[in-house]
Amino acid sequence: MDVKRNNILKNISFFKNFSDKTIGVLNEKSQIIDLEKGGMLFSNKDKADRFYLVTKGWVKLYRETIDGVQSIVDILTTNSVFGETSLFENDAYPFSAEATETAQVISFPLPVLKKEIENNSELSMDMMRSMVRHKKQQDQEIENRTLQNASQRIGCFLLRLVDQEQESEFVIQLPYDKTLVAARLGMQPETFSRALNKLKDQININVVGREIYISNLQDLTKYACSACSSEFPCRDMKS
């Protein structure tokens, strides 16, 4: 048993309550997959027999309309797990997965996960807790797409990235390029540009490439959070 690799998994939130035995089995049966930008991992409705951990880069989960328009389900980076809910969905993936830049993922067999969940009540409580947290984020997202305008939604996205330990000017590094931020927020690139300009008019922010400088956090909070049922800081709502 490779103790070092097992310890790496145990330090990732998703795996922390797995039994040592299962961690060992998962590692033995794991596969490392390197993806180029645009590389597809699987497609919506493909048979699901593995789940995935991102170890490098970014992976986009999405669905497509019959007209080929994409809807982003999530954009995930290092230490995020996906595909695990297929266990409960007739063993089919409910979305497609594609690398948005060079990425690396590790895949594990779903049946091992299923057995562990059935036998480990601490783990299943953990998973339910995580699902409920995700449900709350989704309720909030549904609300935001209805009550917030496009500029407020961009403001809300930025606020979730703010490191509040900073004291004076806040600098935010966008996690991925603006086209992808727009897609994540369900906006056309043109709508995103217009809304970002409107946001700059409303409050004092400065955009330099992927960096965004916010001089007054309260102005941004007042602007974005007035059309939201949560209060800033919304700790459960991290992007």
Added chain:
Amino acid sequence: MDVKRNNILKNISFFKNFSDKTIGVLNEKSQIIDLEKGGMLFSNKDKADRFYLVTKGWVKLYRETIDGVQSIVDILTTNSVFGETSLFENDAYPFSAEATETAQVISFPLPVLKKEIENNSELSMDMMRSMVRHKKQQDQEIENRTLQNASQRIGCFLLRLVDQEQESEFVIQLPYDKTLVAARLGMQPETFSRALNKLKDQININVVGREIYISNLQDLTKYACSACSSEFPCRDMKS
């Protein structure tokens, strides 16, 4: 032990895998609550110590912005359970609950549910399956609020109510009044009226009070589902 009351619970999907002992305890500690139209059951962030089963009428779950604008989380009727996820949310309700018409609910103690989930792996697998189904509905809702226009969203709502066993003209009974349907879809009443009129122009439907007559289901499907990543009939997506 009241066998008849226990059997009633066992026939409701949420309770079907509960142990007989727990069903008995839940029934013993249950409380019947009658609500007038507009009657509040609890408010967002109230301490949660009970969960609820709707036995009559309709109950609206919602959140409010600081400006008092409501966002509907769900609208539930007979045999629906709510408040149970508070177990995983620091024992606070994540929304407010109010009767939209005369309603009756039964409340049960959350600690009894928690104990049962911890000790009954079949039940916890059931709950996870139900949470994952709900997550898929929410992903779809987020997508629809972005990719479908207001008329398509009304069409989509109607399609979920269609009884496909009918053969010729389809008659749909709206489950609640149009103002509430609008709120459920995240629309202002005026937007809803305009969008419903546009839908009538696009396809052949006839609206009489709460009844809606659809002469050609394919026309409606073609119109609403073209901007959606699911295919009709979307069985998992029942409203």
